[in-house]
Amino acid sequence: MEIREDLCTGCGRCVIVCPVQAIKIIDNKAVIDKNHCVECSICYRNAECPVNAIKSRRLKWPRIIRNPFSDVIGTHKLTGIPGRGTEEMKTNDVTNRFGTDEYGISIELGRPGVGTLLKNIELFTTKFSQIGVEYEEMSPVTAILTEDKVNIKDDVKDERVLSAIIEFKIPKNKIDQVLQIIKEVEKEIDTVFTVGIVSRVMEDGSIPIIDILDQQGFKVEPNAKINIGLGRA
Amino acid sequence: MLAAGINDKYPDPRKRLIRIAEIMKKHNPTNIMREAAWKISPVITAAFTDIETVKEITQTLKEEDLGVSIVISGLISEIKEAVKEVGLNMHTVHLSLGTFGKKELLPSKKTLEITTMCGHHCTSSQSVEYYVKLIKNGKISVEKAAEKLAKPCVCGIFNISRTIKILNELVNQS
Numbered sequence: 468m469e470i471r472e473d474l475c476t477g478c479g480r481c482v483i484v485c486p487v488q489a490i491k492i493i494d495n496k497a498v499i500d501k502n503h504c505v506e507c508s509i510c511y512r513n514a515e516c517p518v519n520a521i522k523s524r525r526l527k528w529p530r531i532i533r534n535p536f537s538d539v540i541g542t543h544k545l546t547g548i549p550g551r552g553t554e555e556m557k558t559n560d561v562t563n564r565f566g567t568d569e570y571g572i573s574i575e576l577g578r579p580g581v582g583t584l585l586k587n588i589e590l591f592t593t594k595f596s597q598i599g600v601e602y603e604e605m606s607p608v609t610a611i612l613t614e615d616k617v618n619i620k621d622d623v624k625d626e627r628v629l630s631a632i633i634e635f636k637i638p639k640n641k642i643d644q645v646l647q648i649i650k651e652v653e654k655e656i657d658t659v660f661t662v663g664i665v666s667r668v669m670e671d672g673s674i675p676i677i678d679i680l681d682q683q684g685f686k687v688e689p690n691a692k693i694n695i696g697l698g699r700a
Numbered sequence: 701m702l703a704a705g706i707n708d709k710y711p712d713p714r715k716r717l718i719r720i721a722e723i724m725k726k727h728n729p730t731n732i733m734r735e736a737a738w739k740i741s742p743v744i745t746a747a748f749t750d751i752e753t754v755k756e757i758t759q760t761l762k763e764e765d766l767g768v769s770i771v772i773s774g775l776i777s778e779i780k781e782a783v784k785e786v787g788l789n790m791h792t793v794h795l796s797l798g799t800f801g802k803k804e805l806l807p808s809k810k811t812l813e814i815t816t817m818c819g820h821h822c823t824s825s826q827s828v829e830y831y832v833k834l835i836k837n838g839k840i841s842v843e844k845a846a847e848k849l850a851k852p853c854v855c856g857i858f859n860i861s862r863t864i865k866i867l868n869e870l871v872n873q874s
Contacts, residue, residue, distance in 0.1 A: 484852065486815075486824040509822055513852045539820040539854055551820075557743070558703035558769040559792040573794075579812060580821045581805045629821060653800045662797040668790040672780055680797065688796040691776050695783050696791035697761055698769030700706050 468504060468511055470497045474520035481514040481521060486629065487582045505582050505629045506530070507537035529623045532585070535607055536628035552632050553605045556665045561698040569636050570676065571665030572600075572645055576658060577630035583658045585611065586624040590656055591633055593617055594648045598641055603634035636665075642676075646683050701743040701769050708742075716766045717744050723760050727753050733856035747817075747859040751775075755782040762786055773857075810873075813866050814849060817859050822852035832870045842867050 470481065470490070477495035489503040490510065497520070511521050526534060536551050555573065556565060565571045574591060577583030588608060596617045602609045608631050611620050637645060649662060662685075666676045677687050702708050702717065710716060721738045724746040732746035748754055754772060761770055772779050776793070783790060799806070806812060807825035815823050831845035840848075846863040 483827045483830045484824055485826075486821055488824075488826065507822075509824075509852055513822075539822060554701060554703060556792045556794045557701045557771045558707070560769055561703040561706050565792060571794075578821060579799065579806070579816050580825060581802075649800065656801045659799050659801040659803060659805060661799050664795045664797065665792060666795065667792050670789070672784065672789060674776075674793055674795070677795065680795075685797050688798055689775050689777070690773065691779075691796060692771050692773045692794040693776070693779050693783075693790050694769060694771050694792040695758065695779075695788050697766070697788070698703065698707065699767045700703075 468499055468506065468508065469522045469524050470499055471520045471522060472496050474518045476518055476520075478517060480516060481510040484513045485510055486580050503582075503627065504533075505537040505627055506533035507629050508534075508540065509538075512540075529626055532611070532623045532626050533628050536585075536631050551607055551628075551630060553603055553634060555603070555634060556692065556694055558698055559665075559667075559694050560696045561700050565636060565665050565667060567667045568639055570639055570642055571634070571636045571663075573663040573665070574633040574649070574660055575630050575663075576633070576656075576660045577628065578659065578661045580629075581659045582627055582629050583631060583660075584624070585619050585626050585628060585631060587656055587658060588612075588619050588631055588633060589617075589624075590652045591648065592619075594651065595635070595645075598637075598644045598648075600635040600637050600641070600645070603636075606632065606634045608633050642679065643683065646680075646685060701771065703769060704742065707768060710767070714739065716768050717742075719764065719766060720744055720761065720768060720770075721746075723757060723764070727757050729856075730861040731850055731853075731856045731858050733854070737854065743855075745855045745857045747857050749859070749861045751778045751782050754779075755786060758783060758788065759786045762788060810866060810870050814863055817857070817863065818853040818855070819857065820853070820855070822854070823849050823858070828867075828870070832867065835867060835871050842871070 475496045477492055481497050482490045487505055489500045490497050511523050559565050576587050611623050680687055702713050718738050721744045729746040730749050811825050811828045814828050815825055834840040842864050846860045850858040850860050
């Protein structure tokens with residue numbers, strides 16, 4: 468994004484809508500901090516700039532990688548769906564992506580509303596490489612991992628995004644190791660992250676993972692996303 | 701949501717999604733994805749204020765048997781009972797363990813209750829503070845402010861009724 472200095476009247480509407488506070492008023496003009504901007508286009512679409520000073524410019528590599536991780540309108544070439552996530556459990560009744568002996572894990576770095584450098588992903592992936600996890604092939608994060616799935620590709624490491632979701636699945640017996648890694652990374656990371664666990668529901672309607680997580684000191688929120696099994700292949 | 705490579709092979713996948721959108725719209729959602737997006741998005745979303753309405757919609761979707769995946773977000777205990785009453789079982793859950801890391805970077809809990817309604821975080825925390833100030837100064841109604849805050853959420857999942865409630869709490873507490 469760019470704000471035309473010659474047009475800007477310094478009204479501040481763009482400052483208010485920016486989700487990562489990357490726009491400041493300096494000398495009565497709105498100025499975008501290019502390092503902090505995540506290229507989400509929210510100012511462009513929602514600021515209602517009275518003088519049309521906000522301009523969307525064609526981004527060059529590697530900065531262009533910020534957009535699919537930040538702009539909900541941008542459909543990622545790999546996933547084919549809007550936003551930075553995948554279908555994950557939303558279509559599990561059709562795809563059976565997550566079986567009864569597995570858990571799915573999603574770790575969303577930078578959420579809610581803080582943002583993250585892509586290199587923060589390595590704090591997790593270097594550790595996950597030691598226990599072995601199966602990354603979601605259609606995830607935008609998987610696409611920027613090195614071939615050995617340990618690191619982030621060098622050219623995009625320093626790019627800042629609104630959030631990046633590490634999605635993978637594990638056999639049930641690895642859940643303790645994953646939870647331990649989450650505890651370790653929490654102490655060293657410079658941003659926030661959210662954690663989600665995908666689990667099949669037992670035939671009697673129970674969700675045994677909730678008790679397992681509780682025993683490990685992780686409190687499950689009372690609300691969740693629930694696939695109610697109406698899809699079919 | 702249509703499962704890519706599977707449900708989109710139906711002869712009429714878009715018709716099925718639009719039918720789901722029509723059913724949801726008929727039940728007076730507090731917010732719903734704008735109609736222009738129904739024609740292109742692989743997922744249709746809407747927000748409701750009470751579980752009874754969600755139950756009615758679930759019943760209709762079960763009867764119409766469109767074969768498309770349906771995901772409900774909300775309290776696990778409520779949804780479990782609601783789907784059971786219409787003769788369904790929960791299939792898969794996505795549980796949240798909350799937020800970790802540098803939580804000191806986050807805004808107040810009440811502000812977050814509003815901004816996190818948009819899962820893509822398109823609504824900023826300072827816009828919440830801005831509209832709370834305008835409401836207090838009598839420059840905008842709570843209802844209009846909630847609509848403004850919901851505007852960046854293109855999915856239409858931002859719960860406007862709940863936002864009105866939280867904005868009232870924020871205005872009265874400070």
